[in-house]
Amino acid sequence: MALLFVFPVAVSVLLIVSRKSIAKWLVISASSVLSILSVYAYFQIDGAVGITVPYYINEVVAGLDIAMLLYFGWVAFREKSLLVGILSALQLGGLVYLLSLTSRGSAPQLMVDKLSGFMFILINVISGIIAIYSLRYIDEEPCTSFRKRFFLSIIFWFIAAMNLVVSSDNLEFFFLFFELTTLASFLLIRFRKDEVSRQNAVTALWMNQIGGVAILAAIYFILYNGYGEPTFSTLLANASATGILLPLALICIAALIKGAQMPFSKWLLGAMVAPTPVSALLHSSTMVKIAPFVLLRLSPAIKDTPVATVIIALTAFVFIAAAIGALAQDNLKRILAHSTIALLALMMMMAAVGSPVTIIAALVLMLFHGISKSMLFLNAGVLERVFHLKETSDMDRLGESGPFTAMVITIGFMSLLLPPFGAFIGKWLSIETLGAYATEARLLGALTLVAVACGGAVLTLLYFKVMGLLINRSGEADRIKFEHTGPYYAFTMYLLLALVAITVFGLPLLLTQYFVPVASAVIGTPVNYMVQGWNLALENIQLPMVPLLIAFLMLPATIITAMFVRFKNVDRAKEYMCGEKVNYSFASFYFSTDRAIPYFYTVGILFFVALVVVAML
Amino acid sequence: MYGFERIVKARMQRRIGPPLLQPFYDFLKLAQKRQMLVHSAHAFLGIMHFVALWFALAVLLLGSDLILVIFLHLLATALLLLAAYSTRSVFSHLGANRLAISVLAYEPVLILIAVAIFMLTGSFNASAAFNHSTPLLYQMPLAFVALLLVLPIKLKKSPFDVAEAHQEVTGGVELEFSGLFFEAVYTAKWLDYVFCYTLVYLFAGNNIILGIGLMLFTFLYLNALDNSTARVNYKQMLRFSLGVSFSLALINLLINSLL
Numbered sequence: 009m010a011l012l013f014v015f016p017v018a019v020s021v022l023l024i025v026s027r028k029s030i031a032k033w034l035v036i037s038a039s040s041v042l043s044i045l046s047v048y049a050y051f052q053i054d055g056a057v058g059i060t061v062p063y064y065i066n067e068v069v070a071g072l073d074i075a076m077l078l079y080f081g082w083v084a085f086r087e088k089s090l091l092v093g094i095l096s097a098l099q100l101g102g103l104v105y106l107l108s109l110t111s112r113g114s115a116p117q118l119m120v121d122k123l124s125g126f127m128f129i130l131i132n133v134i135s136g137i138i139a140i141y142s143l144r145y146i147d148e149e150p151c152t153s154f155r156k157r158f159f160l161s162i163i164f165w166f167i168a169a170m171n172l173v174v175s176s177d178n179l180e181f182f183f184l185f186f187e188l189t190t191l192a193s194f195l196l197i198r199f200r201k202d203e204v205s206r207q208n209a210v211t212a213l214w215m216n217q218i219g220g221v222a223i224l225a226a227i228y229f230i231l232y233n234g235y236g237e238p239t240f241s242t243l244l245a246n247a248s249a250t251g252i253l254l255p256l257a258l259i260c261i262a263a264l265i266k267g268a269q270m271p272f273s274k275w276l277l278g279a280m281v282a283p284t285p286v287s288a289l290l291h292s293s294t295m296v297k298i299a300p301f302v303l304l305r306l307s308p309a310i311k312d313t314p315v316a317t318v319i320i321a322l323t324a325f326v327f328i329a330a331a332i333g334a335l336a337q338d339n340l341k342r343i344l345a346h347s348t349i350a351l352l353a354l355m356m357m358m359a360a361v362g363s364p365v366t367i368i369a370a371l372v373l374m375l376f377h378g379i380s381k382s383m384l385f386l387n388a389g390v391l392e393r394v395f396h397l398k399e400t401s402d403m404d405r406l407g408e409s410g411p412f413t414a415m416v417i418t419i420g421f422m423s424l425l426l427p428p429f430g431a432f433i434g435k436w437l438s439i440e441t442l443g444a445y446a447t448e449a450r451l452l453g454a455l456t457l458v459a460v461a462c463g464g465a466v467l468t469l470l471y472f473k474v475m476g477l478l479i480n481r482s483g484e485a486d487r488i489k490f491e492h493t494g495p496y497y498a499f500t501m502y503l504l505l506a507l508v509a510i511t512v513f514g515l516p517l518l519l520t521q522y523f524v525p526v527a528s529a530v531i532g533t534p535v536n537y538m539v540q541g542w543n544l545a546l547e548n549i550q551l552p553m554v555p556l557l558i559a560f561l562m563l564p565a566t567i568i569t570a571m572f573v574r575f576k577n578v579d580r581a582k583e584y585m586c587g588e589k590v591n592y593s594f595a596s597f598y599f600s601t602d603r604a605i606p607y608f609y610t611v612g613i614l615f616f617v618a619l620v621v622v623a624m625l
Numbered sequence: 626m627y628g629f630e631r632i633v634k635a636r637m638q639r640r641i642g643p644p645l646l647q648p649f650y651d652f653l654k655l656a657q658k659r660q661m662l663v664h665s666a667h668a669f670l671g672i673m674h675f676v677a678l679w680f681a682l683a684v685l686l687l688g689s690d691l692i693l694v695i696f697l698h699l700l701a702t703a704l705l706l707l708a709a710y711s712t713r714s715v716f717s718h719l720g721a722n723r724l725a726i727s728v729l730a731y732e733p734v735l736i737l738i739a740v741a742i743f744m745l746t747g748s749f750n751a752s753a754a755f756n757h758s759t760p761l762l763y764q765m766p767l768a769f770v771a772l773l774l775v776l777p778i779k780l781k782k783s784p785f786d787v788a789e790a791h792q793e794v795t796g797g798v799e800l801e802f803s804g805l806f807f808e809a810v811y812t813a814k815w816l817d818y819v820f821c822y823t824l825v826y827l828f829a830g831n832n833i834i835l836g837i838g839l840m841l842f843t844f845l846y847l848n849a850l851d852n853s854t855a856r857v858n859y860k861q862m863l864r865f866s867l868g869v870s871f872s873l874a875l876i877n878l879l880i881n882s883l884l
Contacts, residue, residue, distance in 0.1 A: 407711075426700065439692055443743055446882075454740055454882040458875075461692060461736040465699060469725055469732075472703040476710025476721065479666065562680055563700055566673040567707065570666040 010059075012045055012128060013175075016168035023161040024154075031157055035143055038164065039136030046132035050125035056529075058116030058177065066117070073103055073184050076191060080213065083194075089210045095217040099187075102224040106180070106231070115237050119177035122529035126522075127174035127301055130375055133507075134293035134382050135167045137500050141386050142285040144496035148393055149283060159199060163289065166192040170294045174301055179230070179238040179259075183223045186262065186298070190216040193295055196286040197279050208278030215275040219262035226258035240305055247309035256306060257315045257623030261616065264319070267299025267352045269326045270612030276349060280341045284389030287341060291348045292382035299352060300374055303359035304367065304530050311362035314622035321452060322615040323357035324459040326350070329608045331463040334470050338399045340388050343474065344381065347424070347467060351377050351431075354460065358438055364535040365546050366441045367527040368519070373434035376423065376511065380431060383504040384420040386497075387413055394493050400474050407481040412490040414478040415571060416501050421471040422564045423508050429564070433515065435464055437546075479571070516544055630848060648815070655808045668806045670708035675809040677701035678816045685823055688752025691739040695732070698820065702728055705810070709798035720798040723787045726859050730785075730866035731775040735824075737874035738768045742827070744881045757830035762839065767877035769828050773846065774870040776821055778862065782847055784854040785862050 019038040023031055077100045084093035142163060146156045169188040176182040190213065198209035227238040233255075235246045243259075246252050268276035279290055290296060303310075303319070310316045327350050334346030351373060358370035390413055391397040395406065406414045423429040439460060446453030492498070511518060520537055524546070528534045538545045632645060644650070662668040681697035684690075702724070709721035739749070745764055746753040754761060762769055778785040789799065802810050825843045829836030857865070 404713075436693070440749070443749060446740075446744065447747065451879070451882050454744055454878055457740050457743075458733075458737055458878065461695075461740070462733045464696075465732040465736065466729070468696075468699055468703065469728055472706055473725060476707055479707055479711045480713060481664065481666075481711065558680060559697065559700075562673070562677050563704070566670070566677075566704065570669045570673070570707075570711075573669045574665045575660075575662060575668060 012042070012049060012132070012171045013168060015045070016042065016164040016171065020161045020164035020168065023157050023164065026157070028153060028157075031160060032143055035139050035160055039139050042132040042167065043136050046125075046128035049120075049128050050122075053120055053122055053125040056119055056121035059118040059120065059175075060116040061118065069181055069184050070103075070107055073180075073187070074100065076184070076187055077103065079191070080217070083210070083213065087206060087210050089214065091214045092210060092217065095214055095221060099217065099220050099224060102221065102228070103183075106224065106227055109231055115178070115239055115241070117178040117181050118172075118175045119239075119241065120175045122526045123301070123304060124174045126371065126375075126526045127297070128171060130297065130378050131167060131170045131174070131293050134378050135163065135170075135289060137503050138285050138288050138293070138382055138386065139163050139167075141288075141389070141496060141500040142283075144494060145283060145285050145389055145393065155199075159196070159283070162192050162195055163285075166196075166289065166294055170298075173298055177239045177241055179223060179227050179240070182240075183220060183227070186223060186266075187216075187220050189295055189298065190220070193279070193286075193290060196289070197282045199282055199286065202281075205281045208275070208281050211278050212275035215265055215272050218272075219265040222258040222262040222265075226255035226262075229255040229258070243306065244309050252309070253313060253315055253623040254620075256310055256313075257619050259302060259306065260310065260315060260319060261619060263299040263302035264322070264356070264616070266302075267296050267356060268349050269299075269322065269353060269356070270329060270349075271609035271616075272612075273326075273330070273349050277342065277345050280339075280345060284341070284385060284392060287345070288382045288385035288389070291344070291385060292378040296348065296352055297374060297378065300355035300359055300370055303356050304370060307359045307362040307367065308531055310360060314625070315619065316360045316362065317452065318615060318619045318622055319360040320357050320456055322612070322619070323353040323360070324456040325611060325615065326353040327357070328459045328463040328466070329604075329611075331466040331470070333605070333608070335466060338401055340391065340398065340400050340403075340474070341385070343400065343470065344384050344388065347470070348377075348381060350463060350467060351424075354435070354438060357456070357460075358434075358441075361441065361445055362531070363441060363444070364527055364531055364533075365437055367530050368523050368535065368546060369434050369437035369441065371523050371526055372437065372519075373431060376429065376431045376434060379504060379507050379511065380420050380423040380429075383423070383501070383508070384417060386500060386504070387417045387420065390493055390497050390501075391417075394497070400477055403474075403477045404480045406477070407479055410491050410493075411571065412501075413493065415568065416505065418475050418478055418567060418571075419505065419508065419564075421475055422567065425468055425471050426559070426563045429508070429512060433519075435460075439464075475567070479567075519544065519546070630844070651811070652808060655811070656805055658803065658805075660805060661803045662806060664712070667708050667711045667801060670704050670711060671802050671806050672809045674701055674705040674708060675813040675816070677704055678813050678820070682816055682820050682823075685751055685820065688750055688755060690749045691742065691751050691754075692736070692749055694751065695735050695739060699728065699732060701813075705798055705813070709801075712801050714801050717798060717801050720789065723859055724798055726863055727778050727781075727785070727787065730863050731778045731870075734771050734775045734866065734870045734874045737871070737878050738765075738772060738824075741765050741768050741874070741878045741881050744878070751827065754827045755831065760828060760830040760832050760835055762828040762830075762835070765828075765877050765881055767873050767880070771870045771874040771877065772824065772828075773843065774873070775866060776825075776843065776847060777850060778866060779821055780817060780847065782851040784850070784857045785866075786856055787859045787862055 015038070019034060022034060026034060077096050080092060080096040081100070084096055139160065142160060146159050149156065166189065169185050169192060173182065173185040173189060176185055194209050194213045197212050198205045230238045230242065233251050235249060235252070236242045243252065243256060265272045276290065276296065280287060310319070330346045330350035330353065334343050334350065337343045337346060355370045355373045358366040358373070395410055395413070397403055397406065424431045426432055439457065442453065442457045442460060446457050516539070520539065524535050524537050535546065632643070677697070678701040681694060681701050684697055685694040706721050706724055709717045709724070742754050742761060743749050745761060746757050777783070781789045799807065799810050822840050822843065825839050826836045829839055
């Protein structure tokens with residue numbers, strides 16, 4: 009277990025000093041070792057295991073905290089950002105005050121359970137693949153070789169910080185690692201060091217720092233109300249104590265900010281300026297996944313409280329607002345970013361509802377979203393580097409020049425959308441369970457349901473709009489020939505495709521053997537499931553396996569076959585163009601949402617205020 | 626039914642109209658025509674649109690989950706969209722863009738209606754609505770009005786037939802299909818009729834006579850509307866649908882969930 013924390017740090021340090029040829033092998037071997045370790049760790053974990061760290065580590069953590077905040081202060085000075093400065097000072101003051109307040113307790117600082125194990129696999133396997141991909145991508149980046157190694161090094165540092173975030177129980181530790189991921193993302197976003205990158209990096213920094221302040225405030229309230237040591241376990245154990253809602257709400261706010269919910273979505277959208285592997289990393293396996301993770305951790309405590317109600321309303325709103333926002337985008341990466349925000353909202357909503365099946369839905373969405381999004385973002389990188397394409401409206405010839413990439417992107421979109429891919433199962437479970445929720449909380453439940461269903465429909469339309477451009481080709485190009493994109497790119501794509509295939513065909517097994525135990529660990533009581541022939545039931549929700557199987561043959565299989573199928577002995581005709589002989593380039597329709605965005609943000613802010621208000625009452 | 630519709634429409638215009646079985650004659654003729662296609666993916670997706678629509682309809686008639694049905698129907702439509710996008714044909718693309726906007730116009734309303742049905746019957750299953758003892762029409766009349774307002778969009782009837790608008794985009798998504806491949810898309814349109822009238826029938830609960838009455842009423846209403854109105858543009862359609870129909874369905878849902 010400890011290897012998962014120490015090893016990426018060691019790799020990170022080694023990468024800075026090693027030569028290029030060594031760095032290559034180091035990254036590949038480290039990624040595979042980490043993946044294997046994470047899977048091994050998952051199977052090793054049985055129940056929650058507390059890890060008490062040696063005494064001096066506490067001091068190291070405190071020291072690192074202060075050093076990091078001082079660094080933030082320096083950034084504020086250098087970038088002349090008053091906001092970052094104020095927030096850093098606030099955090100520093102709060103931290104020093106809290107350190108003077110607390111006496112070191114005996115409770116373990118780290119705690120690893122099935123949920124952490126689940127996160128380990130998500131983090132290490134997918135980040136590993138992204139790291140391998142980055143070898144090639146960053147090699148083509150116009151920068152010094154030191155910066156290239158530095159980039160790879162931060163990725164591993166990020167992995168280490170993420171592994172630690174998901175295993176911290178002590179909130180002080182959690183704060184450090186939370187802010188370490190902020191720092192890592194800050195460095196990655198400003199990697200290109202141009203004006204826009206620096207600005208967006210600072211935006212990401214201050215937004216996430218608000219989360220840090222919220223965590224510190226939560227620690228303060230836990231100590232002030234005298235629940236005991238500031239740990240997640242304390243929060244869960246005191247779930248019904250008076251005044252507990254405020255620290256819970258504060259930690260949820262930190263999570264919602266990490267998860268880029270409106271009005272804090274700007275940092276994630278701004279992160280697009282970084283090299284593409286960074287986007288893949290932030291969106292799929294690290295950073296934003298802290299958000300649903302934290303809500304899952306706290307879900308037994310916040311379930312059925314006003315805090316959960318506000319979070320559900322907020323995420324329902326964000327889901328549909330982000331889906332509509334995505335319709336207005338042309339840039340592929342921006343489309344993906346909006347859909348990430350929407351899906352994160354759905355995951356958090358599911359975690360906040362907190363019934364056994366919704367927990368499973370959240371977990372399913374987290375894992376499959378991770379796989380699909382990394383695939384899509386890495387392909388966005390390939391499009392930039394190999395085909396020099398960024399806007400979807402320019403991609404109307406991709407089906408002819410790069411059919412393989414077009415196909416992988418199509419599969420990526422389908423895996424976010426269609427049955428029987430995991431993300432569809434997640435959405436479907438969400439809608440079914442929201443129905444049960446709607447019978448309890450009538451109006452809110454019904455509106456949430458509508459938001460999810462409509463948002464889902466909008467996203468579907470959006471994905472098909474993009475897929476339509478990818479499949480586009482003229483009548484002469486009936487037979488397709490795959491292009492070569494280079495070994496690293498192709499290898500990572502094959503890996504991800506294999507992962508998708510495994511998850512599709514192993515879905516019933518994964519659901520019962522992988523997601524159910526994790527969900528049981530989250531809620532603390534075993535989740536019932538039943539397998540009978542072709543039927544799979546989770547609690548009282550039936551999974552329609554046969555329709556799903558037919559739907560698979562019907563939809564994803566159809567779309568992929570459509571790329572290869574050839575009708576013989578049929579005459580070909582040219583497209584009808586009223587007899588004109590003009591070459592057209594095709595675009596698609598967009599909605600202008602510029603006017604709506606300020607309203608979205610205002611509503612988002614109102615929700616955040618409401619969250620604090622209901623927690624205080 | 627399609628043949629019957631053409632007769633009724635013609636009689637409304639004081640024409641005699643084609644024979645009742647004209648669609649089947651069309652079918653035979655199309656089957657004899659020389660097979661032509663733009664490229665294989667396009668033709669294949671057209672056929673699969675037809676198959677997927679059958680599947681969605683079957684799931685609905687078997688009384689399964691309404692949300693699943695609406696979603697499957699959306700995907701079937703999406704296959705047609707994809708087919709239209711896959712060619713490098715201008716009119717096909719225009720039609721597909723318009724079709725996508727039509728979907729955006731009616732889909733939220735259908736979802737609101739499905740959720741309202743859920744709030745009343747306590748189940749997403751269409752069979753629950755088929756077996757509901759009091760007709761849903763009496764419990765949610767506003768939803769029925771909303772459905773009536775979006776049906777012309779779905780069935781591509783005037784004033785909301787922007788997606789196929791023969792005078793503007795020469796049939797839009799259907800344009801590049803011919804022969805048997807067109808037959809698949811053509812027949813898929815009948816399936817859409819069956820699908821829509823089944824949705825109408827849902828409002829009658831287990832009252833068969835009322836159900837038939839509703840279907841007849843809807844039939845006459847659609848044809849009268851088709852005959853008496855001129856096409857609006859897609860912006861007006863979207864604004865009307867999301868402004869009026871969506872609001873009606875939303876008010877209906879609010880009433881249903883508060884009572």
